[in-house]
Every structure is written in structure tokens, then in C-alpha cells.
Amino acid sequence: MAEQRVLVIGGGLAGLSASMKLAELGVHVDLMSLTPVKRSHSVCAQGGINSVNDQTRQLGDSEYKHFDDTVYGGDFLQHQPPVKEMTDWAPKIIDLMARLGVPFNRTQEGFVDRRRFGGTLYKRTAFSGATTGQQLLYALDEQVRRWESEGRIKKYEFWDFLGPITDGNGICRGAVAQDLHTMEIRSFPADAVVVATGGCGLVYGRSTMSMACTGSAASRCFQAGVHYGNGEFIQVHPTAIPGADKLRLMSESARGEGGRVWVSKTPQDSRTAKQIPSDERYYFLEERYPAYGNLVPRDIATREIFDVCVNQNLSVEADKMCVYLDLTHISRSELDRKLGGILEIYEKFQGVDPRDVPMKIFPAVHYSMGGLWADYERTSEGGLQPGSPLNQQTNIPNLYAIGECDYHYHGANRLGANSLLSCIFTGLFVGPGLQNLLKNSPHGTAADQPASLYESARNVHQSNHDRLLNRPSGGENPYLIHQQLGDVMTKAATVVRENSKLREAIKTVQELGERSKKCSLTDTGSWTNQNVVFTKALQDMFPLAKSILIGALQRDECRGAHYKPEFSMPGVESDDPAERRRLAEAWCDRFVENNQKFLKSSVAKLDEDGNPVVGYEDVDVSIIPPRPRLYGLVGGEVIEEVWKEKYANVNHHENGAGNGSASAAGAKVAQSN
Amino acid sequence: MISSDSGSKYFEVRVLRQDKPGGASYWERHRVAHEPDMNVISVLQRIAANPTTIDGREVTPVAWNCNCLEEVCGSCTMVINGKVRQACSALVDNLLDDKAGEIELEPMSKFPVLRDLCVDRARMFRGLEKAKAWVPVDGYYDMGPGPAQSRAAQETAYPLSQCMSCGCCLEACPQYTQIDIPRQEGESDEDYNTRRNAEYDKNFMGAQAISQAVLFNSHPTGGMLSDERIEAMKAPGGIAVCGNAQNCVAVCPKEIPLTTSIAKAGRAATAHTFKKWFDK
Incomplete structure (x- = not known):
């Protein structure tokens, strides 16, 4: 053989x-x-x-x-x-x-x-x-x-x-x-x-x-x-440094080692970070999330930065979401030993030493x-x-x-x-x-x-390649289309998502996708042609971009990194004990109802025209029953109490329990020992 | 910087281009509009989006390699205003402060040019193979935590382990010279690699491979191949070629103590010779 x-x-x-x-x-x-x-x-x-x-x-x-x-x-x-x-x-x-x-x-x-x-x-x-x-x-x-x-x-x-x-x-x-x-x-x-x-x-x-x-x-x-x-x-990381070519990560480990996130309580304070006294600083993650502090999950940290910068207008820089990430209270030797690599990146690209001056950081797309x-x-x-x-x-x-x-x-x-x-x-x-x-x-x-x-199979790809090389000149510019795609996606499908904007974006991305097929190459040579390689990659971004947008549009709920304010579930604000319980029960009912509808993986397939159709499969939650994700939610205590008393021991997810993940592909998943 | 009538500011970029391996190189001038926070990568991206020379001639985009854009992958190494470094961390404003109005980009000179700013650095990875730069574990099954290591040992190893095989140390080294081994007509991958590696092995392995050999010799398990690594460093193309110019350590973007590694390797080689002599 x-x-x-x-x-x-x-x-x-x-x-x-x-x-x-x-x-x-x-x-x-x-x-x-x-x-x-x-x-x-x-x-x-x-x-x-x-x-x-x-x-x-x-x-x-x-x-x-x-x-x-x-x-x-x-x-x-x-x-x-x-x-x-x-x-x-x-x-x-x-x-x-x-x-x-x-x-x-x-x-x-x-x-x-x-x-x-x-x-x-x-x-x-x-x-x-x-x-x-x-x-x-x-x-x-x-x-x-x-x-x-x-x-x-x-x-x-x-x-x-x-x-x-x-x-x-x-x-x-x-x-x-x-x-x-x-x-x-x-x-x-x-x-x-x-x-x-x-x-x-x-x-x-x-x-x-x-x-x-x-x-x-x-x-x-x-x-x-x-x-x-x-x-x-799509995960939007709360802390990155913007550049003309890419957004550079500033690791969560900066917060893991004691870094503190804050803004001035004065909108667009003209003072430098060091000049702002501590009682005029708003350590919003620490105040809002006493247990986890600066180490809440990323989706939450990013949303809070959005809230502080956009809704409360406290961004360090106008027109951008920018907050301080402060390490200056930690000794230089400890910073060098544990965080040297990322501090050097900040220093190299921003020209400022983050051991002396709080870093200015921004959210950025980070993980799929x-x-x-x-x-x-x-x-x-x-x-x-x-x-x-x-x-x-x-x-x-x-x-x-x-x-x-x-x-x-x-x-x-x-x-x-x-x-x-x-x-x-x-x-x-x-x-x-x-x-x-x-x-x-x-x-x-x-x-x-x-x-x-x-x-x-080789011939199919060879003729695609040849066709692209032979496209007439004067057509679309792949680099500019990529820029436009990036702008549309960043506006519509990152931290906060709205159905009207998603619908708009789907249309625009569809148009951009069509235009991407009409790209002209500035390099038609047959040696190290990066132009044609990039153009192919660009064309292949569209099926994914559309799947992201359609998946986001169809998912009318908030879950992890996917946040639609229209469907958010505010906490329990009342002080009256009976009212609190009633609201908490209503909250839990809605939570269960929402899960029955949306606790499903989205599964995109392409139709004959190459457009994604997004369906759903049940999630195997047979080991740890889903429960409300309550990091720092107002009234989280009473919701948790009610949940444990009345809901936790009831199986709300019969469909998912015990199954493998086979539903989407129709594959058999054995219940083996 | 040149100001135009419209108020935007431009600067000039001179690129040393080459269309194919062994081809002639030529200079090409481009004009790029200044933007805040620009680095050399974004300059090359602007040129790619609109590849027109300063005198309005349409050309092919300049080819270059890059990936991480945060100076940790080593891809985008090139010679910028005469200095070997990564294009991503070369900030335009700083470059223009040093030399007003113009940025000059050239491919590294110690490696064969593939096209424009792309060079073939396969020889570096062959150096790592020759240095047996790995820990010879028995296998990948769970065998518990392995040897404990002191903080001091970690703090010595970590800087050496940050080497991203970018090649700056080799570009700056007077003893490291370019070897170009063109593929022969009809030669198989295997035959070509064997022939090429044999040629690489005869020539200087350079600071990066020596430093990796030192790194792995210092590891409790890695050290089990210590003798083989020292033999490789004593062989032709090894440590004896170093002329002690100390350029390597000066250009290393990760500030790896390369000359310290070379000195350590030299001492280990001498000790090894004596040991073998006494063991005879």
C-alpha cells in the first residue's frame, strides 16, 4: 500500500x-x-x-x-x-x-x-x-x-x-x-x-x-x-493600541498583574493622566464589578468601555473610544519581569513609557x-x-x-x-x-x-487564477474594497449591533462582494504575485462577512460578544422585596424562554448562488445546565436566589441534553462508553 | 517633507526593486501622503493600493513580507535608511526626523532576493536544524511536570528564547556572506534541499544559531544533546568563523545578548576539546 x-x-x-x-x-x-x-x-x-x-x-x-x-x-x-x-x-x-x-x-x-x-x-x-x-x-x-x-x-x-x-x-x-x-x-x-x-x-x-x-x-x-x-x-478585545496598519493588542495580562482601567470624571479632561487626582478618576470596572474588578470577561469589559465612552461621553479622546490602562503603581522591576514584551510594544509604537504614564487604549476586533x-x-x-x-x-x-x-x-x-x-x-x-x-x-x-x-481539481483553480490575471484593466481596486469592507463590518458588527444597521450592512457587503469580482490587477506577472493572492483572499472574505452579518441579524438576543441593546435584559432595580422577587421571576422566565429560542449554535451553509443561509443546531448542555450570566448585573443577587430556588433543578433544555453535535451535519455521534 | 498645494504633506520613498531571483536591481521612487501613526508597512500598503511612481508611471506593487506587524514574527525585516530592522516598528515620523523628506527601502543583502523586498531566509532555519535547537523529549504523552527550574535560569533562558529568526544579526555580520544556490533544471525538492543544505552547512551558521545552541544546552533536558551541539559549533562554519565584530548584538531588535552567547559557546567548545583530549 x-x-x-x-x-x-x-x-x-x-x-x-x-x-x-x-x-x-x-x-x-x-x-x-x-x-x-x-x-x-x-x-x-x-x-x-x-x-x-x-x-x-x-x-x-x-x-x-x-x-x-x-x-x-x-x-x-x-x-x-x-x-x-x-x-x-x-x-x-x-x-x-x-x-x-x-x-x-x-x-x-x-x-x-x-x-x-x-x-x-x-x-x-x-x-x-x-x-x-x-x-x-x-x-x-x-x-x-x-x-x-x-x-x-x-x-x-x-x-x-x-x-x-x-x-x-x-x-x-x-x-x-x-x-x-x-x-x-x-x-x-x-x-x-x-x-x-x-x-x-x-x-x-x-x-x-x-x-x-x-x-x-x-x-x-x-x-x-x-x-x-x-x-x-467575534470577540472585540477591550484593550488595544490603534495604528494605521493594524490594531496592536495590549494583553489582558496587564490587568491580570494589577493594571487598572479608568477615565477622568470630567469629559475629555485637558489635564494629563498623571495630573488627574485619584478622587477625580472613575475606575468604572472596579466600581461596577466588585468581585471581578478589572478582570471581567472581555465582552463585558468592552461593552463597559463603550458605555463609558459613548453613552456617558467620558472618553479620554473625543470621537474615539479611549480609556486609560494604568500600571504606574506597580514597580518597574516587576513590570519588566512579567510584562516586558507588551510594554516594549507600547513604548515602540506610541513613544511613551507605560511604566511612567498610563496607557491610552481602545477596543479592537480580536478573535473569531x-x-x-x-x-x-x-x-x-x-x-x-x-x-x-x-x-x-x-x-x-x-x-x-x-x-x-x-x-x-x-x-x-x-x-x-x-x-x-x-x-x-x-x-x-x-x-x-x-x-x-x-x-x-x-x-x-x-x-x-x-x-x-x-x-x-487543479485545473479548476488554474483557470480561476488565469481568469483573474486576465481581467481587463480599469476595474476595481482590491485594496480599497478591503478598506470599505472593513469599515462596514466594524461599524455594523462589533460591540453593539442593531438590526437596521445590520440590514444596511448586508446590502453594502453584497454590493462590495459583486464589485470584488471585477477587480483589476496591477500585477499580472507569474512570479511572487502578491496582488493576485490578496485579491483571491479578498473575494473569499465575502462569504464569511455575510455569514457574520446574517447570523447577527437573525439572533435577536444578547449573548456573550453578541449584544443588541434592543433585546437586552436589564436587571432588577426595585427596592421593595416583594417587587424584587416578582421582577426576578419575570427575569428568569424571560431568560428560559429566550434560551429555548436562541441557545443554539448558528450553522451557515451556502445556497446555490453562494449566499449563506443560517440555520441552527442544539447545543449539548447536558453537563452544566445553563444559568443566567450575572456578572455585575443590577439585582443579580435576587435573580440568582430565585434562579436557584425555582429554576435551577428543572431541565429546560431537553433537546440539547445528551446529544452530540450531530444535528447540523447529520453525522452519527455514538453514545459510546 | 514636501507640502503640496492642497495642504497635504508628502514624502518620498525610494525602493530598491528586483523582479526575480538573479535579476537586475533598480531604484524606484514613490510619493506617499503623510498620515498620523504611519509605519513603513502602511507606506508599502499605500504604494500597493496605488502603484504609481513619482513621475506618474504605473508599476507593479512592491512585494514585501509581513505578518504580525508588532515586531514579534520577524517577517518584515529589511534595510531601512541603511539600517536593518523590522518595517512594522519603523515609524515614519521618526524616520523623517532622522532624514527629512525621504525614506529608503532595500532588501536584506545577505540572503538571495526573491522579489523586491522579499528574501529567502531558509538558511537561517537550516542553521537551527544544524544546531539541534530543540529539547529531545521522549514523546508527547503526559509524563508529569518535568524538571523544576530556578527563576534565575528562566530569566537567562527567556531573552535567548525571544529570537524570532529575523536575520538582523546576520545582515550586520561581516563573516556572514550571501550564498545563492539556484535550483537546477528538473531537480527534485529532495535533491535540491540536500545540495543546498550541504552548501549552507559549510558556511557560517551565524549568531542566531549559536545563541539557540547555547539556549538548549542550558536546558536540563535540552542539555542532553549538548555534545552534539558543541560538535556542530566546532565544525566548519561554526564558532571559529566569528570575527568578534559585535555588530550582531548592536542590531538585534530583541536585544538578545548574542555576544555573551557566542562567548559561552566558545568556552564550551574549548572545554569540550580538552575533555575529549583527556578522555582519550
Whole structure:
């Protein structure tokens, strides 16, 4: 039998951990990336990676509580078995990464040091200065290089994935890709394809994401028939620094290490930050959220910044959402040891030392909670079945999605320091399932496929490419269309969403999409043509952009990062005890009713004209019953009391309980042991 | 900066271009409107959106590599106003303060140009392979937490581990010279890589690979390959090539103590030689 191969697309944390695990299992891997894998977007992750640890355990923490924080923070929109499995694995993953040489900060005694992150009260986050993503990525890059030197992994760097190859039965048999220098288009036969291509921040023009994060690879799978889940859930990070080319992240770890967010109580105070006395400062997160303080989940912090800047007009800079993030009360040596990397970024790009002067920060698009629909096999204990080929498989057999580009680990809002975990976890966990897939080859092997399958798939992409190169001049400019798309998306589908604006945006994006097909290239050459590569990526942004907007329009509720003021549920304001209870009961009734309607993953499919149609699937909430997310809500105490008394023990989610995630794809999910 | 009649301010960008590997290079001048918070990446983005030279000639967009735009991925390294650095952290206002009215962009000179500002840095990654820059763990199963490490050890390792393989240290090194190995007609990937790597291995590995060897030798498990790494550094193209110009440490954007690493590697190589001699 011919040697079987797995093709991994994307060399960030997820793609690298999958590649190295597969190599360990004896599977030959082709690893493809737009950029040398060491330069993948994972390097930008700053703050850290979460797990329960010996210290938090003794304070009452557990894997289960990490799981609970993750689904509560995600507003219960994620299927619970994968999340449970991930949080169970978390301590082992940090141990492994330390063994691989990641220089995690250490305590005086030599243990891995931890800090606190948003959405939890425990210090779960292991970190390596403020460049944790970089350090994790390098450790995995080194292991992959080790396997490469032994011939188990073959890298294709500077290659652009153009799409999966599916046969007449809809089974994935490989992929077509293009060399970014020679522009050669080639078919890569594979017994399984794993897409690990990250988020789609560039759909918003500027974001905290890297230039490779166009979402094009996910979109090409979507256009080939993979479903796209929870697209409307886009995380807007509360703290970033704006630039002409991108919005640079200012890690949550700045708050984890004691950073305080505030504005002057005087609108657009003309004094400098240092001149504003402490009693004239409004520490709005600390005042509004006494328990979590500056470490509320990101969606909440971002919305509060919006409220303070827009509704209360207290922004530090007029016409922009800008607040202070203040570290100046912490000693320089401690800041350098724990946050050096991000403080240098601020200093370099803003020309101001944040150790001396409070930083000016702004919200920015940061993470795609949604992504390619992926399956799993649930065990009776509620975790995942190790080694099942269903884990992380999309609705196209033999095609897998892992890391940020899959849809189901973070629900409606991701907690800080959980993304590095989900990327490495899915990468490691998918390995044994793929090994079994290859061993049993239920759909046959790539070697059995006719050469014509690969040749015709290649030809389709070659003629698309040629057509684009040969477009008449004087047409649309792809860079300007991208800018316009970014503006529309940022205005309509970030912190606050309104149906009228979403409808408007859908129309505009539809028009822009049509115009993008009429782009003219300024470079029609056949060597390192970045113009044509960008134009293709731009065209592929539209199916995702539309899915995000349609998903947001149809979701008439507030959940995690998706916030529509029209459908928000204000807390209980009355002081009269009886009235308070009555209002709390009404609140809980509405909560239950809303969940019955909207506690569902959105699942987008493309119709014949290539337009997304967004449907819904039930969420497996069989382990932790959904409950109101009450961080800092007025009257939250009485709602919680009433909820526990009257609602908590009633099963409101019969549809979701006990099911796997099979409804969208019609795949069978076994209730195995 | 040049002010135009309309009141907007412009500056000039001179780019050293090259259409293909081995092709002739040529200078091209562009005029870019000044905006607040601009860096060299946004300058190149403006040129890409409207690729017209200063004398109104329509040209192809300038090719360049970039990704993270926050000086942590190493992609966008180029020579800006004569200094090797990342384009993303090169702020236009600072550049214009140093040299009024004009910014000059060139590709790195120690690596073969692929096109315009894109160069082929594969040799750097080969250096990491040669230095066995990895921890030789048994496998990826759960084996517990691994060795405890002191805070001091972490604080020594972390700066070295921030190396993003950008190549600034090599661009500045007098002993590191360009090697260009064109692919031969009909040569397979494997044959080409073998031939190319053999050529790379004969030549200087440079500060980045030496520093990574030192990093992994200092790791409790990484150190188990210490002898092999020292052998690699003693081989031709290793530590002996260093001429001690100390340019590397001066240009490193991450301020990695590269010369300290080189000194450590030198001492380790000497000790290793003596040890082998005594063990005979």
C-alpha cells in the first residue's frame, strides 16, 4: 500500500501540535503554511495559558471549575463535552509545554508561576513574560523541525491553500495549493486534510490579527461545503493600541498583574493622566464589578468601555473610544519581569513609557469564536472519546478543523488565556483519531483515487487564477474594497449591533462582494504575485462577512460578544422585596424562554448562488445546565436566589441534553462508553 | 517633507526593486501622503493600493513580507535608511526626523532576493536544524511536570528564547556572506534541499544559531544533546568563523545578548576539546 499522508494547513499552535503528534504516531505529514511556520499569528498571543494547578486546587479549584468558568464565560453556547475534555487536559498540556522547553515564568521555588485572567477568580494562567504565544509556538516549531530532520514531516512554506479536493461522494481526498513564489498550482493528495488556519480578523479591515488572518482558508472550505458555525461571535478585545496598519493588542495580562482601567470624571479632561487626582478618576470596572474588578470577561469589559465612552461621553479622546490602562503603581522591576514584551510594544509604537504614564487604549476586533463546524464523539461521562475519527471532523469526511478556525470551544465569548489551550489541545487530540482513520480507511485511501480527480481539481483553480490575471484593466481596486469592507463590518458588527444597521450592512457587503469580482490587477506577472493572492483572499472574505452579518441579524438576543441593546435584559432595580422577587421571576422566565429560542449554535451553509443561509443546531448542555450570566448585573443577587430556588433543578433544555453535535451535519455521534 | 498645494504633506520613498531571483536591481521612487501613526508597512500598503511612481508611471506593487506587524514574527525585516530592522516598528515620523523628506527601502543583502523586498531566509532555519535547537523529549504523552527550574535560569533562558529568526544579526555580520544556490533544471525538492543544505552547512551558521545552541544546552533536558551541539559549533562554519565584530548584538531588535552567547559557546567548545583530549 502506498504511504498514507495527512496534509495539515496552517502552522500556528494548532497545526504544529497536530503535526508533531501525528509524527510521533508514525504518520507522515505535509505541513503547509502561508508563512514560515515560526512566523504564524500565534506569536502574537501574549498573556498566557490556563489550567487548574496545585495551588488553585488547594483553594477549591478543579478541572470542573475551569470547565464551568469557560462555559459560563461563553454564555453556554459551546457543546460541553469538548470543553470538558479540554479543561481536563489543560494541566497536562502545560506540563508538556514546560518539558518542551517553554520558559514559563517561575516562582522563587522553581514552580511555574501563575497569574489571574478574566472571567475567573483563580490564578490559573501560566505565562512566559508577555510573549507566551511566541514561546509556545517556538517550542512546537522546534519539535516539528526535529521531525522534519528525520523526514517524518515535510513543510510547504509560502504556499496558499486554495481549497479541498472532494470526490464524487463528497469525501475529501486532498487539497489544491499555490506556491507564493513560482505561482505553481498543484494538487496534494492526502488521506486526511486538517485545516488549522486561525481566525478571520481581516474581514474587519484592521484588527489585532496578523496579515495572514484573512479567513480565506476557512472560507474556501465553507465554499466547498463545510458548514460555518457561530460566525456572528467575534470577540472585540477591550484593550488595544490603534495604528494605521493594524490594531496592536495590549494583553489582558496587564490587568491580570494589577493594571487598572479608568477615565477622568470630567469629559475629555485637558489635564494629563498623571495630573488627574485619584478622587477625580472613575475606575468604572472596579466600581461596577466588585468581585471581578478589572478582570471581567472581555465582552463585558468592552461593552463597559463603550458605555463609558459613548453613552456617558467620558472618553479620554473625543470621537474615539479611549480609556486609560494604568500600571504606574506597580514597580518597574516587576513590570519588566512579567510584562516586558507588551510594554516594549507600547513604548515602540506610541513613544511613551507605560511604566511612567498610563496607557491610552481602545477596543479592537480580536478573535473569531465561530468557525468551521466540527464534530466530536461523546463518552457517557461527558468527555470526548479518545482516538475517535469523528473528533474535529467537519461535515466533509476526511476534512478536519482545529484551533481558532473551528467553532465550538469558546461559545459566545472566549475567556482570556483559553485560546492557546484550545489550539494545542485540539492539535494533540486530533492525532490519534486521524491515526485510526488512516488505519481503518473507511472511505478508501488517496492512493486509490484516479489521477483525473487531482488533475481536474487543479485545473479548476488554474483557470480561476488565469481568469483573474486576465481581467481587463480599469476595474476595481482590491485594496480599497478591503478598506470599505472593513469599515462596514466594524461599524455594523462589533460591540453593539442593531438590526437596521445590520440590514444596511448586508446590502453594502453584497454590493462590495459583486464589485470584488471585477477587480483589476496591477500585477499580472507569474512570479511572487502578491496582488493576485490578496485579491483571491479578498473575494473569499465575502462569504464569511455575510455569514457574520446574517447570523447577527437573525439572533435577536444578547449573548456573550453578541449584544443588541434592543433585546437586552436589564436587571432588577426595585427596592421593595416583594417587587424584587416578582421582577426576578419575570427575569428568569424571560431568560428560559429566550434560551429555548436562541441557545443554539448558528450553522451557515451556502445556497446555490453562494449566499449563506443560517440555520441552527442544539447545543449539548447536558453537563452544566445553563444559568443566567450575572456578572455585575443590577439585582443579580435576587435573580440568582430565585434562579436557584425555582429554576435551577428543572431541565429546560431537553433537546440539547445528551446529544452530540450531530444535528447540523447529520453525522452519527455514538453514545459510546 | 514636501507640502503640496492642497495642504497635504508628502514624502518620498525610494525602493530598491528586483523582479526575480538573479535579476537586475533598480531604484524606484514613490510619493506617499503623510498620515498620523504611519509605519513603513502602511507606506508599502499605500504604494500597493496605488502603484504609481513619482513621475506618474504605473508599476507593479512592491512585494514585501509581513505578518504580525508588532515586531514579534520577524517577517518584515529589511534595510531601512541603511539600517536593518523590522518595517512594522519603523515609524515614519521618526524616520523623517532622522532624514527629512525621504525614506529608503532595500532588501536584506545577505540572503538571495526573491522579489523586491522579499528574501529567502531558509538558511537561517537550516542553521537551527544544524544546531539541534530543540529539547529531545521522549514523546508527547503526559509524563508529569518535568524538571523544576530556578527563576534565575528562566530569566537567562527567556531573552535567548525571544529570537524570532529575523536575520538582523546576520545582515550586520561581516563573516556572514550571501550564498545563492539556484535550483537546477528538473531537480527534485529532495535533491535540491540536500545540495543546498550541504552548501549552507559549510558556511557560517551565524549568531542566531549559536545563541539557540547555547539556549538548549542550558536546558536540563535540552542539555542532553549538548555534545552534539558543541560538535556542530566546532565544525566548519561554526564558532571559529566569528570575527568578534559585535555588530550582531548592536542590531538585534530583541536585544538578545548574542555576544555573551557566542562567548559561552566558545568556552564550551574549548572545554569540550580538552575533555575529549583527556578522555582519550
